[in-house]
Amino acid sequence: MPDGKTMTVPTGTTGGELASKIAKSLGNAAIALKLDGKVCDLATELQDGNAVEILTRDHELALELIRHDTAHVMAEAVQILFPNTQVTIGPSIENGFYYDFHKSEPFTPEDLSKIEAKMRDIIAKNENFVREVWSKEKAISFFKEKGELFKVELIEALPEGEPISIYRQGDWLDLCRGPHLPSTGKVGTSFKLMSVAGAYWRGDAKNPMLQRIYGTAWRNQKELDDYLHMLEEAERRDHRRLGKEMKLFHQQEESAGNIFWHPRGWTLFRTIESFLRGRFLNDGYREVKTPILYDSSLFKASGHWDLYGDNMFKVNLGDEKYLGVKPMNCPAHVQIFKQGIKSYRDLPLRLSEFGCCHRNEASGAMHGIMRLRGFTQDDAHIFCREDQITQEALRYFKLQIGIYEDLGFPRDRLKVKLALRPDESKRVGSDELWDKAEKGLRDALEAEGLEYEDLPGEGAFYGPKVEFHLMDAIGRSWQCGTIQLDFNLPERLDAEYVGEDGARYRPVMLHRAILGAIERFIGILIEHYSGKFPMWLAPVQAVVTTITNDADAYANSVLKMLLDNGIRAEIDTRSEKIGYKIREHSLEKIPLLIVVGKKEEESNQVVLRYLGEEQQLTLSCADAVKHILEQCAIPQRKD
């Protein structure tokens, strides 16, 4: 037992019987066992020497069982209501579960409520989940006869000799590894079917599309309510909604996948850009600007035309002559490197660019300003010698982590992944080069002590990459920064430098971005701060507004003082009530309102009112400017 005690029970005693023996209440509350650290059915027979822990609904592992069982109950409900439906798989996932069905008619929202009602019936019946072990032959012939062809495919893929477990709940059963709760009644009622969407069988676009029903399930009503409330909150801070409300940008169908930046949004964009520019120049980068359009020959040489061409915008000039819109900046930066003869003394050469790239993303991939067809990368390419790779990668990690922190993302919101070589048909360069490149990045990650996860097959066609992912408000993970090690492009585009010995060598190229796409990062920032930016980022830092029009002239003099000090300020002298004006600017998330009336004019003062705070601060004009300037300061790092 967890408390260190030992219990002796007759052979064949199940976990559930043990729980009841310890205490009747525990017997009722028990939902599963942990036997020697592994979660098992309550009905599992105990073996001599088992370390036993009895799990109740309050245990954190209970959620996974509840969700998985809810998926089973849903599958039964669906097959009762829609007998011609085939079941496939239905796992528990973060916050809930899903089940994929094959059915010729689509599920409608009304179907979802019918299914939910039927699920509640099944739960009320409280049938036991009973585990059975079948032979592979029996399982295959049973499911074949039922017409469950997807299940048959799953069973056929199971290794020979492996026991095939079936879980029965009343008249219904499903192939399942388990474990399960003791009965359907233990699922509880705190669940909700959320949505239906298509999903490819086995996650492959070549396979038929199934219908996936998503649901959420929790231990109790309060947890469910909290979760639904969290979803509402996430919706409130959705960058698409806030972008409109805060007058930052808009999008329209004539230019799908692109952004019209409005004055405030563009101010935010430029603020971030100049913040980055300062950091980059300070870290030894030299900024460049390269063309958007190129003759196809450049992309053919780089490999983009063949390996990335499907995602490129191409312009046909007739006579087989094509221009390509750049999807990446790397080939261009190599052209700059190649101008004139480079010496080993020039290395590492760090070329940065706020590069405008265009990629023909699939229509379904686009998402607000997070995933676009036209975007700006905070891109750079570092040309260096092989022995400089680790130091350059470390330098990048340090620069990047500092920038993330200053933008409001501490390290715990950061996940690091190492994407390794893709399939042979989708990569360039020899295996030796890939070995070297992957090792180079791994060494740097380990030197920095960053925890990371391997992603086999996910690398770029020219090299492996380290990906930095940030979590957004809705829990989605966005790839932001990336550093990629590339031995191939310098070769393909014939970049070289003169070494100490006078011979010619290939430089290594490190591709790196910190925010990734600035547009996407702004989307993440909007959701992260729910639009309430820190002063230094806010597009409009202060609005001066008047109690009555008598104070307009004074208000204008205050505005001029702010503008003269470089504070991004606007003025509102409309003849509306002060409460109305405050409400309006608060909804636009203006961080600071400066209210002036006759009283302030007479004393040469201003009243500061910060967003969301009722407390007011009365200061002399000079003190106010000093105070505001401190709050608007761009974060600095000296090291």
Add this chain to the structure above:
RNA sequence: GCUGCCGUAGCUCAGUGGUAGAGCACUCCCUUGGUAAGGGAGAGGUCGGAGGUUCAAGCCCUCUCGGCAGCACCA
């Protein structure tokens, strides 16, 4: 791109074959009010686009463009 849903006023949305609606925003008038909505009046629509069915289409059908939720993709 695939599956499903959606597209009506600047925005959020109602409108199930019979004369296009609401709230907010906008314009004008009144109001000059001390910290999250003062009052009144007015203007605003080829119902995403094209074709079809029908005496009649915002509504039904086909195609198309765009959006949303997923899936696939994200070099």
